Amino acid sequence: MSTILMKSRGLAAERLADVLREDILSGRIASGERLGEVALAERFEVSRGPVRAALNLLNEAGIVTIVPNSGARVRELGRADARALYEVRAALEAEAAMLAAARAGPETAALFGDLLDQHAGEIAAHPEGAYLQGAGDRDFHMVIARMADNPIILRYLARELYPQLSLLRVKHRNVTGRGAKALNEHKRIAAAIADGDAEVAGLLMRRHIRNSWTALEAQLSETAKEME
């Protein structure tokens, strides 16, 4: 079992939530599956108190749904959820790009250059184009979110929207082959941000997210059919 019980310091609930989140986003616990409190308490050798707290944490993140008096299950994201997710992503990431452009300094261009060169290498190594799913794509967007210097945007993206996105991809086995195209879009966004051009950066980011959505939507329709 991968459950290493490092009884280190810190809230027990957060450690449990970390392990559970990893289990869910890696697909070890499937969408819709029950998350009984006693079962989890036994597995982690802990009482039900911290387990409840951990489930609440995952509920905040939007990857678990809790029905009062009934229990917690891994959330099942449908097409409508995915659409809503991408609408919010477009708004928040475009805003983040605009803010990042406003805060860009002389060293910004070099920073993006290094990052994107590294990503180009990853894509060359895996031509299948798992880029969009791997650490690369997420990294690029996270760098911008951090540059925006807005704790709320950062929290929404990192703690809620991205986990839900991962859950969506695990469920629908999404592996877009958009790697090379996405990288190109990233380059143009980076250039606009480094130039301090907030308006264009926001516009390009919004378009980038929309393209990502179109690609995902197509796959959603497919797996929806083969799932019936």
Added chain:
Amino acid sequence: MSTILMKSRGLAAERLADVLREDILSGRIASGERLGEVALAERFEVSRGPVRAALNLLNEAGIVTIVPNSGARVRELGRADARALYEVRAALEAEAAMLAAARAGPETAALFGDLLDQHAGEIAAHPEGAYLQGAGDRDFHMVIARMADNPIILRYLARELYPQLSLLRVKHRNVTGRGAKALNEHKRIAAAIADGDAEVAGLLMRRHIRNSWTALEAQLSETAKEME
């Protein structure tokens, strides 16, 4: 005491959270004040379990901060928090306005007409211009958020950003006199939405939020000075 203990059904934690939120946003419990678990448990005649759950709920809403092993306090929002808040508001409400415009039907114009007429009456009755703070302004923005038909946007606005905004206003005794101007801006936004003009609706909404921020920012500087 206003604490009516209706032992009706539903999670105890949610009832507690409702009462506490009301206490905080009305100013009965001040910013920075401690929220000891035992004290709350005694006050509500309940054990510490539900109290902890309620505090976590308010922590999600962003009006309470919880420091592990130390406790919960009413959150103290500073200028940086306010700025971040308005940046996110601008992004999300502009998106909501765009989505609302895309979903507008033939009855939309009449709906906004009734709502804004009512608001005009309220302003006439209270020329001081408490409009921005009262139910009126909030209503207008909530109607648009609901029209957007996006559960995530609605949750972020109604459950997190607006409560934090109220907390900010309570702390700084903010009573903007922007009533008449705000109403005018509302009218133009409503017209754009009813026309199905997403682009203009988004633009006007973004400008409207920015104006609101400028007005608030001025007051923040004032109370910041008189608070030292």
Added chain:
DNA sequence: TTCATCAAGATTGTTGACAATTCTTTCTCC
């Protein structure tokens, strides 16, 4: 006076048992 140390008190984190609710199964009746 100021700083560090330490002990007492207070507060949160966790636990296991009990109460209330929901879900499942079975039985009865039509």
Added chain:
DNA sequence: GGAGAAAGAATTGTCAACAATCTTGATGAA
């Protein structure tokens, strides 16, 4: 045979006590 009701099992909600941690105040030395 199927629909509905009722009993049973399983699960969540709540509680009160215990353990771990932090905060506070006093004490003493530099």
